[in-house]
Amino acid sequence: MATIGDVAREAGVSRSTASYALSGKRPISEEVRRRVLAAAEALAYTPNAGARALATAQTKVLGLLAQFHEDEFAPAMMQYILGVTNTARDLGYDTLLVNEADGVRALRRVTDSRMVDGVVLMNIAQDDARLPILRAAPQPGALVGLPGDCSGLDVFDLDFEEAGRVMVDHLHRLGHRELILISQPEHVVERGGAYVWRLRDAALERARQLGLTLHAVYGESRQPAVGRLLVHLLDTYPAATGLLINNEAAAAALPSVTYERGLRVPGDLSVIGRYSEEFAATFSLPYSFIESAPDRLGAMAVRQLVRRVESPVARNEPFVVRFISPELVSRGSTAPPGTRSP
Template sequence: MATIGDVARHAGVSRSTVSYAISGKRAISAETRDRIARAIEELDFTPNAGARALKTAQTMVLGLLLQFHADEFAPAMLQYVLPVSEAARDQGYDILMVTDPNGPSAIHRIADSDMVDGIVLLDVTFADPRLAAIEEVRKPASLIGLPRDPVGLDVIDLDFGEAARMLVDHLHERGHREIILISPPHHVVERGGSYVWRFRDGAVERAARYGLQIHPYYGESRQPAITSSVNGVLDAHPQATALIVHNDATVAALPAILRDRDVRVPDDLSVVSLYSRDFGEEFSLPFTAVESAAADLGRRAVEQLVRRITRSPDAGPPVLRFVPPVITDKGSTR
């Protein structure tokens, strides 16, 4: 690979002149600029990232931390990966993706060695051990998911409580008096996924306000447990006229389950749900739902992170941004 010195020699100027010609930080005569441009072209020169990072203390790389949970319905977390990566590229950054199950040590590894300028934390839990590590390494970070204490970091998440309230409202307006709620599997709560109870509490509280009966359950993540659990729940509440599903695996399996029971939607049962837009499209889900947009969250997280890194004045104080839910009516209620 050609170095900046090769270019300089080839163009008959000094290394600093080449550097300035590239960065434009000082005026260079049009003539030499052309000569340098030609030399760069001919030698196929690309600046060495390590050397540049060394001097400028900027790597133009963002860390993306994700953790996998074996028991999980897979597409969930990966939906953020692509949008985050694309948003980063738009801002001139690359993505160092880390899946190390030991999050805190991974954070130290990539941050202490200055491999990244900032970090995106995916699927942040209520008491996430990674937050302490983020504080220690003193790097800008953006969190997707709500922790108990954001320790002064930027957080973005869907407003799950509001989403639940909107869905209950939707059912209440249509006169439903008894509702079943299926949440994510219980182990997600144990892991600290606050969205489970944020949604659940929102729904229960709003139902109580209207005097609606609501039966909250934790769902399953794999077949055939899903089918038997849904069947069990429906059998237990024959009077219920509506179902709220906050569980990707269950909602994907639901059309088949209901067909087998000969339950028509919305005639026999109204169904509303919460899932991400991509997910709904992939499975062509026919349910009225709050469609969260992973792409939107991911992009915003990256943009805010870059503002922090560049100390942009419009970064403002640490933001806790709840994305307002949007309900899409697909006619699965009445």
């Protein structure tokens, strides 16, 4: 495989001249530049990534640290990953996908060894043990998800509080008085998944303000348990006319449940979900939903990361916490309340 030394010899110049001719960082005569470029072309020269990383202290690689939990919805995860890798690629970076149970060790390994220029962290927990490591790391870091302490890092997330309020407000305006909110399973919360109670608490608070009844329950993450739970909930709260879903598995399971019970949406039951457009398409869900935009979040995180990596000025800018505001995509699954046929 050709090195820059080979290119230089072929072009009849020194190694440094070849380097400058290729990078353009110093003026080089047109004649020499042509010879070097031709030689590089002829020898199919590609710079050695390790050598370049060593010399420039830049790897052109970003780390993506994700954790794949058994009880998490794989399709949803995929969206984040694509958002990150696509954006990184467009900006000239490759992505190192690190999926390790021991996130702390993995993060330390990746940053200390200088394999990456920056790190995107996913599956952020309220009190995430990886954050101190990332703050102390020489590379900048960006989070997709909101932790308890955002200091020293750029943070991107959906505004889950506002999402909860938007859901409640929407059904309240239509005249609903009793709602059910089904959230992610409780162990997601225990693991530190703050977005679950961020939406939940905000929804409960807003319901209280508006004088609505809101039954907030934690769901399951799998079929058939989540289907059974839905049935149980509809039985338990026969007067509820609105269903809010912050739980992908529950959303995916709902169509068969309503079908089986002969419930019409929105005639008998108004439904609002919280998931991504892509998710809705995959499961062909007919519900109005709040777009969680995983690809957009991943893209934002990467763009900010690359800004900090590439510009010494940007590197010292104050850190940002940016929420994307929930957008209710209408699919016609809400209407003024009817009476549910039991």
